[in-house]
Amino acid sequence: MRIATGTLSGIHDAKAGLDEFKGIPYAAPPVGALRWKPPQPVASWDGARRADHFAARCMQRPLYGDMVFRSAGMSEDCLYLNVWTPAQRKAGKLPVLVYFYGGSLLAGDGSEPRYDGASLAQRGIVTVTVNYRLDVFGLLALPALAAESPRHAAGNYSLLDMTAALRWVRNNIAAFGGDPAQVTVGGESAGSMAVSALMASPLSKDLMQRAIGESGAVLGNLKPEPLALAEQRGENFMRKLGARSLAELRAMPAADLLKALGTSDSDSFNPTVDGYFLPRSPEAIYAAGAQAHIPLLVGSNSQEGYWKSLLDDQAPTPANYRAVLQRQFGAQANEALKLYPGNSEAEVKASGTALSGDQFIAFATWRWMDWQRRTGKAPVYYYYFEQPRPAKRDGSAGPDAGAVHSGEIEYALGNLDGNHVYAWTATDHRVSNVMEGYWANFIKTGDPNGPGLPRWPAVAPKDGGLLRQAIGADTRGFIDRNTARYEFLQHFEPDAHL
Known part of the structure; x- marks a missing residue:
């Protein structure tokens, strides 16, 4: 060569x-x-x-x-x-x-x-x-x-x-x-x-x-x-x-x-x-x-953060959750609670995970998607990866609750078999085949769509939200209505860096 x-x-x-x-x-x-x-x-x-x-x-x-x-x-x-x-x-x-x-x-x-x-x-x-x-x-x-x-x-x-x-x-x-x-x-x-x-x-x-x-x-x-x-x-x-x-x-x-x-x-x-x-x-x-x-293919995962880190390992009670939001957002805590509600333990866990992930990296990713679709003059494809990793092979941990930060890499690049930590299932391999297929088509043409793959529309406004693709066991298009969350966080940018 x-x-x-x-x-x-x-x-x-x-x-x-x-x-x-x-x-x-x-x-x-x-x-x-x-x-x-x-x-x-x-x-x-x-x-x-x-x-x-x-x-x-x-x-x-x-x-x-x-x-x-x-x-x-x-x-x-x-x-x-x-x-x-x-x-x-x-x-x-x-x-x-x-x-x-x-x-x-x-x-x-x-x-x-x-x-x-x-x-x-x-x-x-x-x-x-x-x-x-x-x-x-x-x-x-x-x-x-x-x-x-x-x-x-x-x-x-x-x-x-x-x-x-x-x-x-x-x-x-x-x-x-x-x-x-x-x-x-x-x-x-x-x-x-x-x-x-x-x-x-x-x-x-x-x-x-x-x-x-x-x-x-x-x-x-x-x-x-x-x-x-x-x-x-x-x-x-x-x-x-x-x-x-x-x-x-x-x-x-x-x-x-x-x-x-x-x-x-x-x-x-x-x-x-x-x-x-x-x-x-x-x-x-x-x-x-x-x-x-x-063209840009961009997105984030369902569990980029976790409620436990937001609550500093306190119990996921509505009172503890409200106290955290009041410390973070002060007079705007009530507005935060409308966007990330926490009226029950289940809501606290879901909203706490969403808020933690948004503040870590999902908000910045959304910001990129949003600017590119507005000013980039080329299609943007916006994904939400939601496939949790399975249990570990050695039995030391069960399946993840959601798709954790970095958890999509092996699926997208076709490398599940190179990771010997997890007991990958037939579903994981099916999800990887779909995701890698999207990535390969996009690399070849600038469009992730192709034969045998669920249709993925470019991001566009629809019914009060944005078209987005969920990738996981049930890969499908949906309308993402989280823009209000990110616009709210835009007013509370700390001097944070990854």
Whole structure:
């Protein structure tokens, strides 16, 4: 396989009918003087470079227990991607999916089995997963970084990495059978947030033709922070480390930086309105219709949050619930209770779960959907995933009550069999076949509909609500009437970030 920077030697999987290329560099190692610099071009190589194993994952703290890595350890030298493609292909003909993992921009890796690209590749899609810098390595902003930048920008290195990966795809994917004019950018949680940002940025919005967002957006309560605030956060971190200059900070071992971050994500770094990748806020960009005018498939899950977290494990009584809403919403608590009623234990559990999920990520996702349908000049397909995961194989836990945050990934990407924690049922596999079918059709055509799948209408007003697709054991269209909830939350945006 010949690409712009050299020759690659991958893996041929005859049984699956696929060729796989893992650990392909798309940017120079961001180490030494390149730490906290925009990604730089890859140096060419001589001979055939082995692309038969996942490269190192980016530096990260062990914050999430559900992540399973197949990568070769952890390193700052981590700007690599992976490609799955049908073995029988014609150059430059197949649609492409570039998928960004979730993990709060703090953790994750393109090697995780739940993101494996083989299943979609077997459906005729060139599938790419991408590693990008995380946490302090991907998001640190400092006045000294802005001062050395020709554009006076700092932070957002994670998003600049993704942009570099998309440029790599545009320049190289034809060699793998992919059509550079048929690129869908997708992701879950932080990956979904990234997609909403990539659609907004003038640096990246022309590098994609379709977009998929699973639970997350850089809008609403998850909006990026101003550069001045990010720089203040960065200076506080620098003082904590005792570094007297940017040069000293760059010279510190990566492991020392991780250690200084601690074991909690409570004071993490965030995307920034840096004046370069984001010349203004995503809200302003989408409101002006200055984002990518491309089809969008977007949605969230039935249990993004849970009533227990909202009530801080207090009993789900109407009195306890009302007290929580009064603390949060003050004089507007009665209005909140109309939108999220709690007159019985069952109502408290249902409304508490809905409110917790909305405040976490469903509201921001709705905000993206709503802006895109209003100003995006292309169809938007809005889903509500409601299939709970089944009991665990080891018997340690029964089925989930609803579809939890990140629970849709294996269904959408066709990777249930790669997750050995849960005792998947025939219903789960049926739901996955439908959901993956929608995703595959959308990646190929910009429309999720196709033979054998329940009809999914594009989002549009109807009967006082919006058309939306429930995906689960009973996949169907319905009218979503939750706009009033989100418009209410719009008035109570905390400075929150995922």
